[in-house]
Amino acid sequence: MFDFRSDTVTQPTEAMRRAMAQAEVGDDVYGDDPTVNALEEQAAEMAGFEAALFTASGTQANLLALMAHCERGDEYLCGQQAHNYKFEGGGAAVLGSIQPQPLDNEADGSLCLKRVEAAIKPDDIHFARTRLLSLENTIGGKVLPMSYLADAQAFAFEKGLKLHLDGARVFNAAVAEGVSLSAIAQHFDSLTICLSKGLAAPVGSLLVGDEALIKKARRWRKVLGGGMRQAGILAAAGQLALTEQVERLAQDHDNARYLAEQLAALKQVEVNQCATNMVFASFAHANLPALQAQLLADGCKVSVGAKTRLVLHKDLDRGAVDALVASLHRFEQENG
Numbered sequence: 001m002f003d004f005r006s007d008t009v010t011q012p013t014e015a016m017r018r019a020m021a022q023a024e025v026g027d028d029v030y031g032d033d034p035t036v037n038a039l040e041e042q043a044a045e046m047a048g049f050e051a052a053l054f055t056a057s058g059t060q061a062n063l064l065a066l067m068a069h070c071e072r073g074d075e076y077l078c079g080q081q082a083h084n085y086k087f088e089g090g091g092a093a094v095l096g097s098i099q100p101q102p103l104d105n106e107a108d109g110s111l112c113l114k115r116v117e118a119a120i121k122p123d124d125i126h127f128a129r130t131r132l133l134s135l136e137n138t139i140g141g142k143v144l145p146m147s148y149l150a151d152a153q154a155f156a157f158e159k160g161l162k163l164h165l166d167g168a169r170v171f172n173a174a175v176a177e178g179v180s181l182s183a184i185a186q187h188f189d190s191l192t193i194c195l196s197k198g199l200a201a202p203v204g205s206l207l208v209g210d211e212a213l214i215k216k217a218r219r220w221r222k223v224l225g226g227g228m229r230q231a232g233i234l235a236a237a238g239q240l241a242l243t244e245q246v247e248r249l250a251q252d253h254d255n256a257r258y259l260a261e262q263l264a265a266l267k268q269v270e271v272n273q274c275a276t277n278m279v280f281a282s283f284a285h286a287n288l289p290a291l292q293a294q295l296l297a298d299g300c301k302v303s304v305g306a307k308t309r310l311v312l313h314k315d316l317d318r319g320a321v322d323a324l325v326a327s328l329h330r331f332e333q334e335n336g
């Protein structure tokens, strides 16, 4: 089976499975798990930050960032398309008593800083206290321009806001730009990183920040039930995600470009966007459920919709792309 639905489907490598089996572990709630501690140190160092926290998921890491930056009655500014607004169950409001103030994303995924400025609430008892600006990189596969990151940082500093990055796929951005993680991270007060997407670890994310922020987040992680015990079993795979999987992301980007090129030859398919490891396409076929069923019968899992997202990752090589494209060609021939 070739699974194009997401890079979350990646299987851990053999090296990860071996490292997990052999990991030295302890009770991480006591701070005693050497493998978790090593992963957190490794991530902090790569990002150029003081500290990091291993979390169960990216959703948890983002929520902890919001809860560590903001108090009850504060608000964060973010995009309408932001994962930590739209796709995380309203956790900041539900569990953190933090109000989101979403703004339309620009076509490139950024937030217009003029509009952000207009959304900052005055210091007045009528309003929530605007505390934080949250960006996402990559967003829908797109890389935020490096110059924009610097502008956003200067803006946040001038306005007295903290700046968070949802960097679930920040390594895709770094690899696409040919820069280190720290070159991106230096513009932010905190960032989250998913280990379990293109980096192929089975479980886990990281929140990176300064000592004080991570100390607060560590407390909230325990409150939220996210204090894990011998979590080094998972962190061992996370270490290899950071050391062995980052550069490989360039292949996913190449394969995404290759897929977009191949799709361009199909009459009923329009490629709307290709960036980093994602291709978005629309299918003009009358019967989309039949298309999805045909692709599945040919071994390709695709969430076919009005706008279909195809995600490249470690477990999809050029052969997988060829199989998908061949199946689409057959469907076009048989269904006009």
Ligand SMILES: *Cc1c(COP(=O)(O)O)cnc(C)c1O
Pocket (backbone or CB within 6 Å): 056, 057, 058, 059, 060, 062, 083, 084, 136, 138, 166, 168, 169, 194, 196, 205
């Ligand atoms: C996947 C994702 C998350 C959340 O990660 P989970 O581990 O699925 O909870 C957060 N932000 C972005 C941009 C993501 O793509």
